[in-house]
Amino acid sequence: MAHLSRKSGGVFEAVAGLAPALHARPGVEVGVYGLDHPALDRDRLSERDVPARAFAVSGPAAFGYAPELGRALRASPPDLMHVHGLWMYPSVAGMSWSGRRMPYVVTPHGMLDPWALAHRRWKKQLAGLAFERRHLRGAACLHALCASERVAIRAAGLVNPVCVIPNGVDLAREDRGSEPPPWRRQVPEQARILLFLGRLAPQKGIPDLLRGLVSARAEVSSGASQREWHLVIAGWGEDGYRDELQRLVGELELRDAVHFVGPQFGDAKARSFAVAEAFVLPSVSEGLPIAVLEAWAARLPVVMTSRCNLESGFEHGAALRIEPEPGNIAVGLRQLFALSDDERRAIGARGAELVAQRFSWSGAARDMEAVYRWVLGRGERPDTVDLS
CATH class of the missing domain: 3.40.50.2000 (Glycogen Phosphorylase B;)
Known part of the structure; x- marks a missing residue:
């Protein structure tokens, strides 16, 4: 994800809810990598035994270039990566990690909705040309939080499989x-x-x-x-x-x-x-x-x-x-x-x-794990996944 901070709003809240719920499932190990921030907050994750690492940002904070993040991902042994959010360096780092032909899932968190794309449009168009379109197209599965977000993903021209799994709440x-x-x-x-x-x-x-x-x-x-x-x-x-x-x-x-x-x-x-x-x-x-x-x-x-x-x-x-x-x-x-x-x-x-x-996190984690296993070729395609 981007900044490992509550200042990241709903993206941080989603990661802080989903990651521990996944980590609590038998046979699943989860770690969270993100960008450093003055209001860094790892407690919500560490107190529930989820390891979290924050990497220093070089250059403009809006892009979040963190060379150590990319190196850490390439040196790590995950079976699969889940990227939360768009338009920043974690997308680039994710593609670099996936260069080993390892699969990844992307959750846009509403960032492909029409209003969101129109807001600061020129910056997103540049990011799309530079890296984000390639990042999204390379995902083994895109994660929509609701049916209307799935529609927005398709309207953006993306033909990847899409799973629809809502956020939860503690x-x-x-x-x-x-x-x-x-x-x-x-x-x-x-x-x-x-x-x-x-x-x-x-x-x-x-x-x-x-x-x-x-x-x-x-x-x-x-x-x-x-x-x-x-x-x-x-x-x-x-x-x-x-x-x-x-x-x-x-x-x-x-x-x-x-x-x-x-x-x-x-x-x-x-x-x-x-x-x-x-x-x-x-x-x-x-x-x-x-x-x-x-x-x-x-x-x-x-x-x-x-x-x-x-x-x-x-x-x-x-x-x-x-x-x-x-x-x-x-x-x-x-x-x-x-x-x-x-x-x-x-x-x-x-x-x-x-x-x-x-809307429980335990239910979201159960459904997300089924998607991960399908992406990895270890299970059947879940009902939450749409191919059309």
Whole structure:
């Protein structure tokens, strides 16, 4: 993978969940190689006995050239390699390792979706010409997180086998902690909390959420029993983008109702879910967001777009559907605000049931191991693999 850090967002969360679950399966040994980062975090892996190595980057961090990574891969004895993410040096290192005719699997993590390809298009076109197209075409199997990502992979012109296996969630996180997070003191005691937790990036749709919140709050009744909703934005990203969001909050006169509380990891994340009444993700592009699964595991109702690729959440009655534009987001928020406490709890309970049934890391590891064995010629083609 790229940076071995929680700052890598959903890619790191996916690796930190899948690798230990695979490592726990009989006859499977897993190691994680990644790029060094100022916020390096190997604890999630090492505490579950998964060896993890981080290699120093030379040159621009956006590409992540790490010559020692390539050398370490070529000197290592794996049967198979699984590459998470695109557009960076790990793709090049993976192809070099595979020069020995060893197979590899690639998970794009939504990076081939149309919006993602259009964002900073010229850089991705250059990377595609230089190495990424060759890397993707050489994969023994591509891993889609959902059916719509499989469609995007095919639309990108790739004809490799594709397996569809969703992300999971650590069900232990359903224990939501007892102490409130430190940021809770920033929010009025009686406020209801709508939580956004994730990377602060354009694809997350936060500006549209803020504009939708203005409209939704303007129409909420001010009866004596109505507590005011506050939006808590827990995340990390480029300082410049966070500054843009904070300026927009000021322009929309939302400073009293929107709180930027910084990244929340580990126990702080569990506490943040524990004090929230609902979770929102207004993304315009996603692979399959682990944050939504974590919110469901914490028994929270979710407000999300169809671009989150979790249609089962709507089918199961665990989420309210919104589209990534202010007017529609406002409609969804008004629906949420009008729910009774019992109705919100019922939606959250259905989310917890859904996660337990369909989104465990142990199930993802079982299915992924079957793909690995098929790629290596040690098993039949699993039902998760599509050849068309």
